[in-house]
Amino acid sequence: MISVFSIADTNSVVVTIAPLHSMTSAVLKESRYHAELLLNTGASPHDFQLKPSQRRQLEQADLIVWAGPNLESSLVRIMSQKQDKVFGLQEYGSALTIFPFRVNHEFEADHEHNGSDPHFWLSPENAIGFVNALADRMARLDPDERELFLNNARQFATRMQDKARVWKQQLAxxxxxxxxxxxxxxxxxxxxxxxxxxxxxxxxxxxxxxxxxxxxxxxxxxxxxxxxxxxxxxxxxxxxxxxxxxxxxxxxxxxxxxxxxxxxxxxxxxxxxxxxxxxxxxxxx
Missing domain, CATH: 3.40.50.1980 (Nitrogenase molybdenum iron protein domain)
Known part of the structure; x- marks a missing residue:
């Protein structure tokens, strides 16, 4: 069957960091889209320089998923230039419980973080919220695969809820x-x-x-x-x-x-x- 997408379409979703890439892969499972990881796990998301090949990845992507400026400050400028295809905290944050950075009362710090803590995926509830929000976004991008995206999100949520119960019992x-x-x-x-x-x-x-x-x-x-x-x-x-x-x-x-x-x-x-x-x-x- 001939795809309704042109040959020029890459059907790629570029994701900046590994945890978000992993969850994005769950949403895209068995769809026409594939998740591409922008940064390998050895690279710091705080201060890196994009290579020409990574800039091409972003240029060709159908959607770009990132954690936001509090984690990936060096990407702020390029993300602002691609707002029409960026999926960030501003878009999916309403589905999550977001905390501000904790104030360190015990020790003097070299500087204090301001704003929200970006490591939201370490909460199983937030991981589910992110996946559900991404499935909705992908359904708008490609309505023909809406049910696949939403079903993949439901499968992820079920697995995460089951795992979270076990982890909670283990740490209780x-x-x-x-x-x-x-x-x-x-x-x-x-x-x-x-x-x-x-x-x-x-x-x-x-x-x-x-x-x-x-x-x-x-x-x-x-x-x-x-x-x-x-x-x-x-x-x-x-x-x-x-x-x-x-x-x-x-x-x-x-x-x-x-x-x-x-x-x-x-x-x-x-x-x-x-x-x-x-x-x-x-x-x-």
């Missing part, structure tokens, strides 16, 4: 266990699973904490009986490794973007599963 015994993180990128997960987040050591995880901060961490560990510290795998743990060993704290990674996971439809599931397992391992140790 530990909701009072206090923990700290190197960098605060996980509040959506904290809220959904009712976890006892105490503080983030730094706004910028690439900077070593100063002597004053180390003293305050020591005081916090003692007063709150902290036994777990988490850091993202893409950042060096060297700035806090000595402190962790000295205090005999449990240390595991939490991953917000799938840094060590193969991109694709299963990434979002592997990402959530891995984080839940690492939380459980540290809390139960």
């Amino acid at each position: 015994p530990y909701h009072e266990v206090p923990f700290i993180v190197l960098h605060d990128g996980f509040q959506y997960m904290d809220h959904f699973f009712d976890l006892n987040f105490v503080a983030a050591i730094s706004v910028n995880p690439q900077l070593a904490p100063g002597l004053k901060t180390i003293h305050r961490i020591n005081d916090l560990v003692a007063s709150q009986q902290i036994r777990c510290v988490f850091a993202e795998p893409q950042y060096s743990q060297a700035p806090i490794r000595h402190f962790i060993e000295q205090q005999h704290l449990g240390f595991y990674t939490l991953d917000a973007i799938g840094y060590q996971i193969e991109p694709g439809p299963e990434l979002i599931w592997q990402l959530m599963e891995q984080n839940v397992q690492h939380l459980t391992s540290c809390f139960s140790g």
Whole structure:
């Protein structure tokens, strides 16, 4: 059968980061569209330069999905030039529960984040909201495949709800266990699973904490009986490794973007599963 789309049409949906790409792939399953990942999982979404090939991807895309300026500030200009085919937080945000960045009351930070926290996909409820909103957007783009997109979204929602129930049961015994993180990128997960987040050591995880901060961490560990510290795998743990060993704290990674996971439809599931397992391992140790 000859497609109603011209040969010039690419039928591509370009997605900036791996978690959104994974969820987009679920919506597009068995459709005429394919999801293309703009940034590999080793690239920082905060400060990168687009290659000519990536600019062509964006130019040829039928739709561009991104997390927004609070995560991908270097894309703001080019996204503003392609507003007619951009699907961002402004379009799907109403389907999500969005939190502002948390204020770090415990430690002096090198700078404070402003605006909304972009890591919304770490909440299973938000993941479902995003997928439903994208299915609606794709249905408007291609009404002929409307039922396929909506059915794919329903399948995703059912699977996520089932998984979330299991993860909640697994973490339920530990909701009072206090923990700290190197960098605060996980509040959506904290809220959904009712976890006892105490503080983030730094706004910028690439900077070593100063002597004053180390003293305050020591005081916090003692007063709150902290036994777990988490850091993202893409950042060096060297700035806090000595402190962790000295205090005999449990240390595991939490991953917000799938840094060590193969991109694709299963990434979002592997990402959530891995984080839940690492939380459980540290809390139960």
